[in-house]
Amino acid sequence: xxxxxxxxxxxxxxxxxxxxxxxxxxxxxxxxxxxxxxxxxxxxxxxxxxxxxxxxxxxxxxxxxxxxxxxxxxxxxxxxxxxxxxxxxxxxxxxxxxxxxxxxxxxxxxx
Amino acid sequence: xxxxxxxxxxxxxxxxxxxxxxxxxxxxxxxxxxxxxxxxxxxxxxxxxxxxxxxxxxxxxxxxxxxxxxxxxxxxxxxxxxxxxxxxxxxxxxxxxxxxxxxxxxxxxxxxxxxxxxxxxxxxxx
Numbered sequence: 001x002x003x004x005x006x007x008x009x010x011x012x013x014x015x016x017x018x019x020x021x022x023x024x025x026x027x028x029x030x031x032x033x034x035x036x037x038x039x040x041x042x043x044x045x046x047x048x049x050x051x052x053x054x055x056x057x058x059x060x061x062x063x064x065x066x067x068x069x070x071x072x073x074x075x076x077x078x079x080x081x082x083x084x085x086x087x088x089x090x091x092x093x094x095x096x097x098x099x100x101x102x103x104x105x106x107x108x109x110x111x
Numbered sequence: 112x113x114x115x116x117x118x119x120x121x122x123x124x125x126x127x128x129x130x131x132x133x134x135x136x137x138x139x140x141x142x143x144x145x146x147x148x149x150x151x152x153x154x155x156x157x158x159x160x161x162x163x164x165x166x167x168x169x170x171x172x173x174x175x176x177x178x179x180x181x182x183x184x185x186x187x188x189x190x191x192x193x194x195x196x197x198x199x200x201x202x203x204x205x206x207x208x209x210x211x212x213x214x215x216x217x218x219x220x221x222x223x224x225x226x227x228x229x230x231x232x233x234x235x236x237x
Contacts, residue, residue: 036223038158045210045230046158051223089158091223099146099174099214099221100160 003028004090004103011109012080020106022073022090028101030071034093037066037075040105041086049088050075077108085110113137115211115228123205123235129198133211133228140192141166146174146214146221149185149196151207152230159207164194165216201235208232 005023012018022029022037029035035053038046048057050066053073063078073092077084090103119131133147140147148163162175164185175183184197198205209231212224 032220034217034220034222038224045227046224047227048223048225051215051225052217057225091158091160093221096174096219097177098160099148099163100150100224102158102160104157 003094003098003101004092006088006090006103006106008104009107009109011111012077013111014080014082016080017076017078018080018108019074019076020088020090020108022075022092022103024071024073024092024094024101026071028092028094028098029068029073032093033068035066035068035073036091036100037064037073038089038091039084039086040089046089080110082110084108113213113226115213115226117209117211117228117231119231119233121232121234123201123233124237125202125235126200129196129201129205129209129233129235131196131209131211131231131233132193133195135192135194135213138213138226140187140194141189143167144216146216147187147194148212148214148224150210150212150224151205152210153204153207161196161198161209163214163221203235206233206235 037050040046054066146163149161164173187194211228213226215222
């Protein structure tokens with residue numbers, strides 16, 4: 001059982017927005033501003049899309065944004081495009097004996 | 112440009128030890144700015160952090176997922192710019208794609224996995 005809870009699926013039409021939630025506890029998401037989001041296409045390694053709750057690595061489109069409230073972090077993809085169809089995973093720092101705890105992943109479909 | 116490449120047997124027998132190596136190019140595994148870790152993904156399932164290590168001074172420190180700690184060892188070969196994973200007493204539940212990754216070290220906090228290997232599938236079967 002994953003430490004962080006994500007919805008199994010989400011969807012939207014091209015151009016629309018989709019938001020994915022990631023719920024943890026005060027020992028992980030709620031306790032640290034070290035939440036990351038990853039995009040994974042089939043057969044590929046994950047790609048970092050958001051780090052430290054809301055920061056984007058260089059090269060990630062600004063259509064991707066992150067936020068956090070309490071024990072729940074969120075990823076919003078605005079202006080959905082066909083290439084955004086993928087699995088998305090959240091992760092959080094959870095202490096020196098648990099550097100990265102992951103969510104179970106959310107499959108985003110572009111209708 | 113950072114590159115990571117996993118290598119090792121693709122098939123391991125139950126009860127034996129899984130051994131993988133990650134070769135790093137374009138980055139120093141001796142830098143205290145990063146953790147170097149292992150993450151796995153069972154077929155059709157989500158990601159699981161296995162463990163990480165980082166270098167500070169003359170010491171390499173290791174951190175392991177509590178659920179795997181009794182079976183995991185991560186070691187480093189600095190001259191070869193490689194770090195390795197050993198997972199003992201494997202069962203079918205350890206069948207997964209194993210990734211090595213570089214994690215940003217923010218004053219001790221892990222701030223995401225910024226670089227990943229392509230992953231290698233390890234199947235546990237007799």
